[in-house]
Amino acid sequence: MTPPNDRTNGGAGLNDDIGEAKRLELYRLQVVIRESEQRAFDLFLQNLVKGTSHLSLGQEAVAAGFAGAMKKGDLSFCTYRGHAHTLARGVSVEKVLGELMQKDNGLMRGKGGSMHLTSEEHGVMGSYAIIGAHLPIACGAAWRAQYRGDKDVSVCFFGDGTTNIGAFHEALNFAAVWKLPVVFVCENNLYMEYTPIKDVIPIPQPAADRASAYGLERILIDGNDADVVYRTAQKAFARARAGEGPSLIECLTYRHSGHSRADPAKYRPEGELEEWKKRDPVKIYRERLKQFGVKEDAIAEIDASVRKEVDDATEACKAAPPPPLDIISTDVYADGGWAWRN
Amino acid sequence: MTPPNDRTNGGAGLNDDIGEAKRLELYRLQVVIRESEQRAFDLFLQNLVKGTSHLSLGQEAVAAGFAGAMKKGDLSFCTYRGHAHTLARGVSVEKVLGELMQKDNGLMRGKGGSMHLTSEEHGVMGSYAIIGAHLPIACGAAWRAQYRGDKDVSVCFFGDGTTNIGAFHEALNFAAVWKLPVVFVCENNLYMEYTPIKDVIPIPQPAADRASAYGLERILIDGNDADVVYRTAQKAFARARAGEGPSLIECLTYRHSGHSRADPAKYRPEGELEEWKKRDPVKIYRERLKQFGVKEDAIAEIDASVRKEVDDATEACKAAPPPPLDIISTDVYADGGWAWRN
Amino acid sequence: MAEISYRDAVTRGIAQEMARDPDVVFLGEDVAKPGGCFKATVGLYEQFGALRVRDTPISEQAILGAAMGAAMTGLKPIAEIMFSDFIAVCFDYIANEFPKSRYMSNGQLKCPLVVRTANGAGSRFGAQHSQSVENWCMMIPGLKVVAPSTPRDVIGLMAAAVRDPDPVIFFEHKSLYNSKGEVPDGEIVDTLGSAKIVRPGKDATICALALMVPRALEAAERLKIDHGIDCEVVDVRSLVPLDTQTILGSVARTGRLFTVEENPRLCGWGAEIVSIVADEAFYDLDGPPVRITTPHIPLPAADIMEDVVLPTPDRIAETVKRSLEA
Amino acid sequence: MAEISYRDAVTRGIAQEMARDPDVVFLGEDVAKPGGCFKATVGLYEQFGALRVRDTPISEQAILGAAMGAAMTGLKPIAEIMFSDFIAVCFDYIANEFPKSRYMSNGQLKCPLVVRTANGAGSRFGAQHSQSVENWCMMIPGLKVVAPSTPRDVIGLMAAAVRDPDPVIFFEHKSLYNSKGEVPDGEIVDTLGSAKIVRPGKDATICALALMVPRALEAAERLKIDHGIDCEVVDVRSLVPLDTQTILGSVARTGRLFTVEENPRLCGWGAEIVSIVADEAFYDLDGPPVRITTPHIPLPAADIMEDVVLPTPDRIAETVKRSLEA
Ligand SMILES: Cc1ncc(C[n+]2csc(CCOP(=O)(O)OP(=O)(O)O)c2C)c(N)n1
Ligand SMILES: Cc1ncc(C[n+]2csc(CCOP(=O)(O)OP(=O)(O)O)c2C)c(N)n1
Ligand SMILES: [Mg+2]
Numbered sequence A, B: 001m002t003p004p005n006d007r008t009n010g011g012a013g014l015n016d017d018i019g020e021a022k023r024l025e026l027y028r029l030q031v032v033i034r035e036s037e038q039r040a041f042d043l044f045l046q047n048l049v050k051g052t053s054h055l056s057l058g059q060e061a062v063a064a065g066f067a068g069a070m071k072k073g074d075l076s077f078c079t080y081r082g083h084a085h086t087l088a089r090g091v092s093v094e095k096v097l098g099e100l101m102q103k104d105n106g107l108m109r110g111k112g113g114s115m116h117l118t119s120e121e122h123g124v125m126g127s128y129a130i131i132g133a134h135l136p137i138a139c140g141a142a143w144r145a146q147y148r149g150d151k152d153v154s155v156c157f158f159g160d161g162t163t164n165i166g167a168f169h170e171a172l173n174f175a176a177v178w179k180l181p182v183v184f185v186c187e188n189n190l191y192m193e194y195t196p197i198k199d200v201i202p203i204p205q206p207a208a209d210r211a212s213a214y215g216l217e218r219i220l221i222d223g224n225d226a227d228v229v230y231r232t233a234q235k236a237f238a239r240a241r242a243g244e245g246p247s248l249i250e251c252l253t254y255r256h257s258g259h260s261r262a263d264p265a266k267y268r269p270e271g272e273l274e275e276w277k278k279r280d281p282v283k284i285y286r287e288r289l290k291q292f293g294v295k296e297d298a299i300a301e302i303d304a305s306v307r308k309e310v311d312d313a314t315e316a317c318k319a320a321p322p323p324p325l326d327i328i329s330t331d332v333y334a335d336g337g338w339a340w341r342n
Numbered sequence C, D: 001m002a003e004i005s006y007r008d009a010v011t012r013g014i015a016q017e018m019a020r021d022p023d024v025v026f027l028g029e030d031v032a033k034p035g036g037c038f039k040a041t042v043g044l045y046e047q048f049g050a051l052r053v054r055d056t057p058i059s060e061q062a063i064l065g066a067a068m069g070a071a072m073t074g075l076k077p078i079a080e081i082m083f084s085d086f087i088a089v090c091f092d093y094i095a096n097e098f099p100k101s102r103y104m105s106n107g108q109l110k111c112p113l114v115v116r117t118a119n120g121a122g123s124r125f126g127a128q129h130s131q132s133v134e135n136w137c138m139m140i141p142g143l144k145v146v147a148p149s150t151p152r153d154v155i156g157l158m159a160a161a162v163r164d165p166d167p168v169i170f171f172e173h174k175s176l177y178n179s180k181g182e183v184p185d186g187e188i189v190d191t192l193g194s195a196k197i198v199r200p201g202k203d204a205t206i207c208a209l210a211l212m213v214p215r216a217l218e219a220a221e222r223l224k225i226d227h228g229i230d231c232e233v234v235d236v237r238s239l240v241p242l243d244t245q246t247i248l249g250s251v252a253r254t255g256r257l258f259t260v261e262e263n264p265r266l267c268g269w270g271a272e273i274v275s276i277v278a279d280e281a282f283y284d285l286d287g288p289p290v291r292i293t294t295p296h297i298p299l300p301a302a303d304i305m306e307d308v309v310l311p312t313p314d315r316i317a318e319t320v321k322r323s324l325e326a
C-alpha cells in the first residue's frame, strides 16, 4: 500500500476546524453509502439486482468528503461507479436501490440503470458509462457558471484507469486554459477492471503525476480519510469559485469488492484487501468521532437510523412494481416523444 | 521568439562529429525541400496545384535533421504538412509535385492528394490528415519492430496544436508503458491553423512540458539548426534501438508561409516573420557549411543541381497526363477491387 | 430581399440567434478571431465578444463535451467541428452522450445544442476531408439532423436548430459556401422536419439533399427538355425529423422514387427513404425505387476523379431516364 | 464433433489462428491475464505468452491505432474493443484510418487486422453498453463486417477474418456467449461474404443476423405450425461483403422479404437489403418488403423494457403473418 503523501492531515493533531455537526454528517454519509452498497450486494446475491452494478465499498470517504464540501447548486458528474456520489448528494436510498432493481420507484424508473444514476434536483448531472466522457461535459457545465457569473462548481469523479483515455487530456487542458471552475477527482483504487493501474502507466501516480502537464498543482491525498478529503475539496472549491481555475485531485483508496457484480477479484495479491481493510474509511471515521468526543451512543444511533432507512428502502423496492411499458417511448426527444418522422 | 533551451549545441564549437558528407547531405535535403515547396507555391499561384497544400518553408531543418539520422527500414509517419518529410526520405520531387498537381505521375496517382503522401519503399508510411491519428499508428509499427526484434525506429512528426488532442495522450502513454521504439517529433511552429498555440495551452511548451506525464525526458531543441536536430535524432534513435523506449522531442521552428494554400497569415504580429527569417534554417546551414570549410562552389553546385531537379520535375508534371479513371475503383480492398457484394 | 452567399448566410443565421438570446454561445477551432477556416463566421467575434465566441484547442471531444455540459445547464451552444470527417474523433458525444442523456435520465437532463460542420466533396481534399457523413448522425436515435441547400434555408434552419430543445447536427456543404440565393430581410425562422418540393412534377420523385439538390434540379430540367420527363424534386432538408408525408405524398402522385445521395452507397439516408416507401407505399410504385449515390469507395483527391464519383446531373438524368424507360 | 459455447468458440477461433501464424497478436483491455471481461479469451495468455497476448491501458484509440501500425508493417493483430458501443471513442480509426489507407496510398499500404467486439442487448446494461452498432461499420467503404450467430461460425469466420488482407470488424453477440452448438473437430475456416440459408422455405424470406437468427428461426417454426406459413431464414453472417446472390435468390423464390434487425430503425443493414431487393428484384416482390427492428430509441436498461424493444419471435411471426395476409 503506497503511503499517501498527504497535503492535509487527517484528524491527528485534533484540529477541529471541521466541527462536530459536519463530522456527524460526513460519518452519516459514509454509513449510508456503506450500508446501501452492502445491501445492493446482498440483493444481487438474491438475484434482485438486475443488469450490472459497481460498488464503492471502501471508497466511501471520497464521496462523503466531496459531497460534504459541496453547496446546493454545485454539480456532480459521476461514473457507472456512481451510487456513492449520488447518495452523498442526498438522493434517497430507495430511489437508488429501486434503479438497481429496475423498478418503477427507481431514480430513472429503470430507463437508465445502475450506471446512469441522475438526479438533477440534487445536482447529480448524470453518471456516465463511457470512460472519460464526462470530463469534458463537466467542463461545459463549469463554462456556463463562468459565463453567467454563477458561483457553483462542477465536480467530476473518475477512476485511475480513466487517466489514460484521450478525453481526460482534452478536458484537463481545456479547463486549465479557460480557467474553468471544475474540480477533477481521480479515485485511485489501484485497479481498472481487473488489471492494476501500475501495469499501464509509466509514472507512479496516474493523475497527480500529470497535473504539471496542465499547469496544475500536484495533489495526492489519502482518500480513505474523509477529513482529508473534505479539507482538500474545500480548498479546490474556493479556488474554483475565486476564478482561479480547475484542480486535479488524486485520492488514494481501494475498493473492497470486485469491479462489478460478477467479479470475485481474484487478481488481488494475497493480503492486499486485508491491509486496506485496516484503513477502512468507515472504521477510521468512527475512531475519529470518538477522538473528538462523540459518544458511542450517538454513533450507534446514526448506524441504526441508516440501517432502518436502508431496510425500509429495500422493502419499498421489493414491493414496488416494475416500470410501466409506456415510458419506453417517452423522452427520446424534448417533446416527450420518440417520433423521428412526421 | 523564445530562445530554445538547447540540449545539443549547433555547430558553434566547431564540433565536427557530423562530418562533411553528412553535412552536405543535410544541406542538400534542406535545399530540396525549400525549392520544392517554393515551387509548389508558385504552381499554386498558377492554378496548377489542386486541392489544398501545406508547406514546410522555414521548417526544413527538422525534416532534414531527422531523415539524415534515419536508416533504411526506419519509418516516417507524417501529417498533411508532409511534403518535407517525404522528400527528405528520398522520394523524387516529381512524384511529390505530381501528386500536388493531381497528375498520373503523382506518388499515389492523385488518389490520395497532397495531404496523404505515402511511399512505402522509402519508409514513408503515410501522411495523415486527421490531427493526432498517426501517433498511435506509429506506436503499432514500433510494436511490430519490438515483437520481431527488428531494429528499425518509427518516427512520428506532428505540430504543436496536435498535443491537445486525445490521441496524443493515448499514444504517449502507450508507447512509454510498452517501451516502444518510436520517436515523437513535435514541430512547434507557434501556430495551429490561425490561432497561436500559446492561446490554447496552460504551459509554455506544448510537448516538452508534458514529457514528464509519460515518464520521459524533457527535450526542447532549436528546430532551425539541422545539426542540433540531427544530433538529437541520433540519440533518440539509439535509445529506441537499445530497447529503452520512446522519446518526445519538441523542435522550435516557424513556418514562413500560411497554414495552407489559402492562408495569407495576417494573424502574425508585425515583424515576427522577419525575426524568424533571420534564423532561416537554410541560411543558417549555408553558414555552417562555410564555417566548416565547404567551398562556395560546392554549395552553389548543390543549389544548381537541386534547382534543375525541381525544374525538370515541374516540366515532367506539367506534361504528365491526369490519372486514368479506371483507378478510381482499384485498391479499396486487397483483391484490387472495390466490390462490397458478390 | 437581398442576394447573399451560403457562407454569409451561416454568419447571419448565427448572428440572428446570438443577438436574440444571450445564452447562445459559439465555440470551435479558429472560429473567433480568424472567423473560421471557411470564413463562415467572420465578424461574430467582433460583434458578440470574446466571452461568447471562443477559439478552442484542437480537442474535438472537449469542444463537444463542453457544449453538452453547457447545454445541460442552461446555455444554447453552437459548436463547430471544422470538417464533418472529424466527427469521427468525437463520435462518442454524437453517438452515446448527446442523444442518450435525456432518455437515460428519464427526462431530467436536456441537451439543446447545435453542432455545425462543413460536409461534402468538391474541394479535391481527398478521403479524410471530403466525406458526406450525415448518415453517421441520422442512424443515431435522439439526434436531429439537417442539411440546408440554400442561403435562406441556412438561416432559417439554423434558427430552428438553435431554438430546438434537442441536439441538432447541422451539415453545411463546403461546395455550396460560394453559392448565392435570395434571402428576405428580417428574422427568418424555419421548422425542422419539413421537406420542400422545389420543383413539382408528375412522372417521378427525386429526393435530394444539400449539394445534390441543385444537381437534381438540373437533371430534372434536362429530362424535361430532352425527354419530356417531368420530375418532382424534393429537397429533403431535414433527415431527422424526416418529412415522410411530403415524400410519400409525392411518390403517391408520381409512382416512381429516386434518391440522390452524395454519401457512399451502403446504409445511406436513401436506403432509409427507399425502405419506407417500399414498405408503406409499395402499391403506389410503378417501378423499382432507385438510389443514385457516390460509389462505396473512399473519395479520391484528384479533380478528374472526384468529379465523376459524385452523382452528376448527367448521371441522375441518365439513371432516371433509363429506369423510366425500362 | 463437440458441443461448445459461443464464448469458448471465440477462444478456440483465436487460438487456432495464433497457433498457425506467429504474426497473429492480440491486444485489448483486460484480455490477457484476466481473460477478458466476458471471459471469452481465457487461456490465450497462458498458451501464447505475454508477448502475443497483451493487456492495454484504457486507450481505445491507442489500441486500434497500434493494431493498424502493426498490421501495416507485417503483423496480423486482433484488437478487442470491450463493448461495441466504445467504437465511438475510437471511431476515427474505424471510419477514417483503417478503411482509407490502402486507397489513399494507391495500394501501397495494407491493413490486415481484426477488431472483435461484444455487440448487442439482452444484459440490461442500458443505453451505452447494449447497442447493436454493426451499421456504424457497414456504412464505411473499405471495411469488412461480420457477425456470427453460432459457435461454428465464430471459429470459421474468425479464421477467415484473421486471414483476410483487409480490416474486418467482428461482432460477437453478448447474449449469445452462453449459447451452445456443435462444432467439428480440427481446423475450421469459413469464407467472408457468404450468407447461409438456415431454414429453407417457400412463402417468405427472412434475413437475420446474430441474435436475431435464432429468433427468426423460432418465429419461422411458429408460423409453420400455427399458420402453415413456410419461411426461408437467411443468416446474413457477413454484411460486407454482402452475399446479395443468396438473398436475391431467396426472394426470387419466395416473393416476399423481411429483415430482422436488432439495431435501431434508421439506416440499418435492413434498409440496405430492402433497397437492393426493391431496386434489383422489384418484379419478384409480391408485396412490400418489411423491416422488423428495434425502435429508434436509446435502449432502456430495465429487463421488462429491454425485452419488449428488441424484435422477439412473437413480433417477427406476427409481422410476417399480418403482412402476408394483407
Ligand atoms: C471507453 C471505455 N472503455 C472501456 C470501458 C470498460 N470499463 C468500464 S469500467 C473500466 C475500468 C475503469 O477503471 P477506473 O477508471 O480505474 O475506474 P474504477 O472502475 O476503478 O472506479 C473499464 C475498462 C468503458 N466503459 N469505456
Ligand atoms: C481532428 C482534427 N481537427 C482539426 C483539424 C483541422 N486542422 C488541420 S491542420 C490544423 C492545425 C494543426 O496545427 P499543428 O498541430 O500545430 O500543425 P501545423 O499545421 O502547424 O504543422 C487543424 C486544426 C484536423 N485536420 N483534424
Ligand atoms: Mg480504478
Ligand SMILES: [Mg+2]
Pocket: B159, B160, B161, B187, B188, B189, B190, B191, B192
Ligand atoms: Mg503548428
